[in-house]
Amino acid sequence: MKTFQCIVCGFIYDEAAGLPEEGLAPGTRWADIPDDWACPDCGVAKSDFEMVEI
């Protein structure tokens, strides 16, 4: 499980936790999130996220 961070606002997507309120169940892989998904906090595109080392 990996963690990804929005480089614009700092929002963190943790694969293990998912984002249930957005319909992403715990364990949803980053790769399985649709390309048109956007950061829930600031609206940047999925392609503007970067992987964060944990």
Place this chain on the structure above:
Amino acid sequence: MTAPILILGTGLAGYNLAREIRKLDKSVPLVLVSRDDAPFYSKPMLSNALASGKSAATLVMKTAERMAEELDARILARRQVTAIDTSARQVSLQDGEVLPYRDLVLALGADPIRLPLDGDAAPEVLSVNDLDDFARFSARLDGARRVAILGGGLIGCEFANDMLARGIEPTVFDPAPWPLGRLLPEEAGAYFRAGLEAAGVVFRMGISAIGVDRQGATYRLRLSDGSVAEADLVLSAVGLRPRIGLAEAAAIQVGRGIVTDRHLASSAAGVSAIGDCAEVVGLSLPFVMPIMQQVRALAKTLTGTPTAVSYPAMPVLVKTPALPTVAAPPPAGLAGEWVLTHPEGGLEALFLTPDGSPAGFALLGAATSRKQVLAASLPAWL
């Protein structure tokens, strides 16, 4: 060679516009000018850097050199712009260089508003609105135990919460009756205040600072109720004023910010404005989401597809881990009333218009999980 798209400013607005332009056009020449070192960093992270163990240096995600390479752009760092000539389509720098442009984008940002404080230490009151400010602030924070924060809005409350991570005792002063007054209705403001107080933040509401004096190694604040307070550091967070001076001197129309239409076009041909310096059809919204909406629209416009900016309802996140809060205030002056519910561990305030439709909300604590659902129910702003 054609003149470039020239962007003044390398904050979130300037850099994100450049990134969006490059997604659409690999070859148009791009030039960016910055008064600082032009690092790419996440500005919202400045007010939670202490808790996440970040320094000014580690907040930098990419240097100007790396951005220049990624964007295939010329980036001029530590340069001051002195004038815009809209008829000749060129910009003058303090060192004498003149930069021609095909299109000019003003992404100048805003200046922290300074309260009219008296006292010999008034000039030592800090504000944090960019990475350079943050570096100064964090250097002064070493050894500070009591910090006075002037302003109980979003930034003041976020910094207050963040300082708890360093064992600092923050006290927030604000003439308003409750914190986050522009985002929260009264009862939600009280709930928010209680949440932060439980974590260690002290609020002195209904009180403003009149003056700041030096007192040995510390400061003495004189307050509007006649009392005094001591602090090792004073941080001012009372709001932002769009930077309009350059535009005004070039006879570009300004109001509170640089006035633009929905295409982000200013009153001068070939000149656009985005971000905290802009007033887009009457709205100055100093938040990240509006910037992202603006840069996507403007990138399309500047690459040949005129596109008006749209503003969906854009909830504002208050990064206060002591009590997570999200607010989407209703448009100013809209008729309606706040309806409150109290789910376990939180508070939900919904602003309903007379016909019963939602037009704004404030979600605190556990209620923040309803953000996505409720945001989708709100009407668009533009």
